[in-house]
Amino acid sequence: MPEKPDAPRDAPRPDVVLEARDLSKHFRVRRTLRSIAERDRPVVHAVDDVSLRLRRGTVTAVVGESGSGKSTIARLLAQLYPATSGELRLSGKPVRAARGKSFRAYCRQVQLIFQDPFGSLNPTHTVRYHLTRALRIHGRAGRTAAELEQALTELLGRVHLTPPDRYVDKFPHELSGGQRQRVAIARAMAADPKVLLADEPVSMLDVSIRLGILNLLRDLKERLNLAILYITHDIASARYFADETLVMYAGRMVEGGDSETVTQRPAHPYTQLLIGSAPDPDRITGAGEEPGAGDATEGGEAGGEPPSLISPPPGCRFHPRCPMAMARCRTDVPPRFDLADGQWAACWLYDGTTEERPAPQEAPA
Amino acid sequence: MSSPAVLDISGLCVDYGLGDSAVHAVRDVSLTLHRGEVLGLAGESGSGKSTLAYGVTRLLSPPGVITGGSVRYHPRAGGSSDILDLEPDQLRAFRWQEISLVFQGAMNSLNPVHTVRTQLTDVLQAHRPGMSRAERTARAEELLSLVGISSDRLASYPHQLSGGMRQRVMIAMALALDPEIVILDEPTTALDVVMQRQILRQLTRLRRELDFSVVFITHDISLLIEFSDRIAIMYGGRIVEEANAKDIYETALHPYSDGLLHSFPALHGPRRELTGIPGSPPDLKAMPAGCAFHPRCPKAFEPCERRVPELLPLTRAGGDTPPPGGADRTVACWLHADH
Incomplete structure (x- = not known):
């Protein structure tokens, strides 16, 4: 497996629908007097050198x-932001469609769902309006009223809002959060896309209905062979829902692989920190007495905060917080190192010279 | 305590x-x-x-x-x-x-x-x-x-x-x-x-x-x-279950507590298919009669839609083995009331 990830690049597998190659996005920040004097053009390095592939019938999580x-990343893939550098390929062909007809053609294949179903639906319009508009724009409304009605019924049925007539004439405020998110998903499905980009689709919803939405998305993926990008901060839900998981830190991908492998045997120190910090009822401590024992050391090491993205630290961006940082981490950006089972980590710990893999951290007891 | x-x-x-x-x-x-x-x-x-x-x-x-x-x-x-x-x-x-x-x-x-x-x-x-x-x-x-x-x-x-x-x-x-x-x-x-x-x-x-x-x-x-x-x-403005943290985690008695616990995917252990809880949280302006949870409850039976269950200590836990922490926990559910 020592094969570099660059190698298979030129022969993308046919099931790859959307591919990002070394995508970067920098945002300009307002210049201060000092930066003008120093002829400095400060930018926020929001995303640097991100490569990912979305495959048909696969959920890829970005945590x-x-x-x-x-x-x-979601907005770059939806082409809502132009990329600073890098390339986006849809079904193998490079695309750059910022507006007009080409953008609409792109949208027909790549749809975005937002986090907040309260904000993403227009409060003055009914469900019918939202869905009809999407169907019309993408030319799927049919020619007659009956065909339109049929398309609406089908869409609502797909997101399990049945019977459709109970929902189709409702305004967003008459629906619960979960129902609203289902309408937002139905609207995305109206374009009959190949790729669905879901930006924290369940974070704003009540906990008891989150899984219902995730299960619906999984069901859509399976029935329609969709490629789904699932963006989340909750690594446990990535394990539950996604086939493949990518972990991001400060604008860079640090680890990726099969969800089960990444969550059970995290390789990158950041992923280990993330998993060690996630709430875990199995770590019952009886009154939270126990975790206090380790907090002086562990909390101290794992402490710190994500770096400024205007002047990110050189080398590995995690090195100021990393308990295993080496001299090299401070100067050189680590490339992807391939590990077993398709897992990879951008961490010098896995540099080929050190054959043996450092024992991944078990869940701290 | x-x-x-x-x-x-x-x-x-x-x-x-x-x-x-x-x-x-x-x-x-x-x-x-x-x-x-x-x-x-x-x-x-x-x-x-x-x-x-x-x-x-x-x-x-x-x-x-x-x-x-x-x-x-x-x-x-x-x-x-x-x-x-x-x-x-x-x-x-x-x-x-x-x-x-x-x-x-x-x-x-x-x-x-x-x-x-x-x-x-x-x-x-x-x-x-x-x-x-x-x-x-x-x-x-x-x-x-x-x-x-x-x-x-x-x-x-x-x-x-x-x-x-x-x-x-x-x-x-x-x-x-x-x-x-x-x-x-x-x-x-x-x-x-x-x-x-x-x-x-x-x-x-x-x-x-x-x-x-x-x-x-x-x-x-x-x-x-x-x-x-x-x-x-809490559910719909009432407390439906109260117990030691460990007991809730190990044996949640109220179907809502159980559903809530099964709404969080686990990070460790076997990967299970989870369902969350069907339906939506109740509208406080139009609360269902009886137990507020009954329209979403998988175990709802006859008294649930008529009468509100009281939050009672779990002293006599039916006929089967008493759940752990029995004396120290209360639950508002007809499943666990003697009637």
């Missing part, structure tokens, strides 16, 4: 903290 | 609005917080958990009204008083001194145009008029170091601090007067998991050092199980 650039 | 009660809520009802149009946000809630314990309050949005916290501290703003019940506070010195009977000036002295609150979205509760020093010393100025300026600053520095922030941050404005630091400043502020009870309303919802764990660890340590009791409100039940001693689960 990261807020500010890690995960939502920027 | 051997330790004495510090807060006794009994039969508390809170409505929004008056008359027929009133929405009953909290219905007949009875809860006891013991000294030194962390009581977790779990529930979805609209379950009344935040309203309960505001009711207890009498911070409800109109149209919220407390329509019944009592909240007895038992200070360390002995004696007890009903918070609901306090006069305005007593109440003002009572809040912060005895009970303090860290609000939901606490990250944004700092005033952006004042420094941390001004905001921390303001509390002391109001409640401890005898303190000199130097003493106040010294206390503010002490408070910051308590939550692990260096004292030179006193001169910072909130926007100069990260989210986690702002949250810690809020916690420091809540601890300014050594309260007996700290109510945390979704204290870490806006934070990342790594920061969340750091803050909760710190709280656990502070609680041990300063010996206060905590009411911890959140929708994340997996977090509660890890960090609290007892958990009360």
Whole structure:
């Protein structure tokens, strides 16, 4: 498996629908007097050198903290932001469609679902309006009223809002959060896309209905052979829902692989920290007495905060917080190192010279 | 529970609005917080958990009204008083001194145009008029170091601090007067998991050092199980189950508690197909008759839609083997009532 990830690049597998190659996005920030004097053009490095592939019938999760650039990835893939550098390929062909006809053609294949179903639906319009508009724009409304009605019924049925007539004339405020998110999904499905980009689709919903939405998305994926990008901060839900998981830190991908492998045997120190921090009822401590024992050491090491993205640290961006940082981490950006089972990590710990794999951290007891 | 009660809520009802149009946000809630314990309050949005916290501290703003019940506070010195009977000036002295609150979205509760020093010393100025300026600053520095922030941050404005630091400043502020009870309303919802764990660890340590009791409100039940001693689960304005954290996790008795526990995918162990809970949380304006959970309940049977089950201690657990912690837990479900 020592094969570089660059090798198979030129022969993408046919099931890859959307592919990002070394995508970067920098946002300009307002210049201060000092930066003008120093002839400096400060930018926020929101996303740097991100490569990922979305395959048919596969859910790919991007996990990261807020500010890690995960939502920027969704917007880059939806072409809502132009990329600073890098390339986007849809079904193998490079695309750059910022507006007009080509953008609409792109949207027909790649649809985005937002986090907040309260904000993404227009409160002054009914479900019928939202869905009809999407169907018309993408030319799937049919020619007659009956055909339109049929298309609406089918869409609502797909997202399990049945019977359709109970929902079709409702306004968003008459629906619960979960129902609203289902309408947003139905609207995305109206384009009959190949790729669905879901940016934290369940974070704003009540906990008891989150799984219902995830299960619906999984069902759609299986029935329609969709490629889904699932953006989340909750790594446990990535394990549950996604086939493949990518972990982002401060604008860079740090680890990727099969969801089960990444969550059970995290390789990158950041992923280990993330998993060690996630709430875990199995780590019952009786009154939270126990975790106090380790907090002086563990909390100290794992401490710190994500770096500034305006002047990110050189080398590996995690090195200021990393308990295993080496001299090299401070200067050189680690490339992807392939591990077993298709897992990879961008961490110098896995540099080929050190054959043996450092024992991944077990869940701290 | 051997330790004495510090807060006794009994039969508390809170409505929004008056008359027929009133929405009953909290219905007949009875809860006891013991000294030194962390009581977790779990529930979805609209379950009344935040309203309960505001009711207890009498911070409800109109149209919220407390329509019944009592909240007895038992200070360390002995004696007890009903918070609901306090006069305005007593109440003002009572809040912060005895009970303090860290609000939901606490990250944004700092005033952006004042420094941390001004905001921390303001509390002391109001409640401890005898303190000199130097003493106040010294206390503010002490408070910051308590939550692990260096004292030179006193001169910072909130926007100069990260989210986690702002949250810690809020916690420091809540601890300014050594309260007996700290109510945390979704204290870490806006934070990342790594920061969340750091803050909760710190709280656990502070609680041990300063010996206060905590009411911890959140929708994340997996977090509660890890960090609290007892958990009360709310649904539709009522408490449906109360038990030790471990017992809830191992054997949730109410179908809603069970459903909630199975709504969080696990990070370890076998990967299971999970379903969440079908349906949507109830509309408080049109609550179902009987048990509020019955339209979503997989185990609903005949009495559920007619009569509201009472929250009863689990003394005689039917015929089968009594669940663990039986004597120490209560549940409001017809499945577990003798009828």
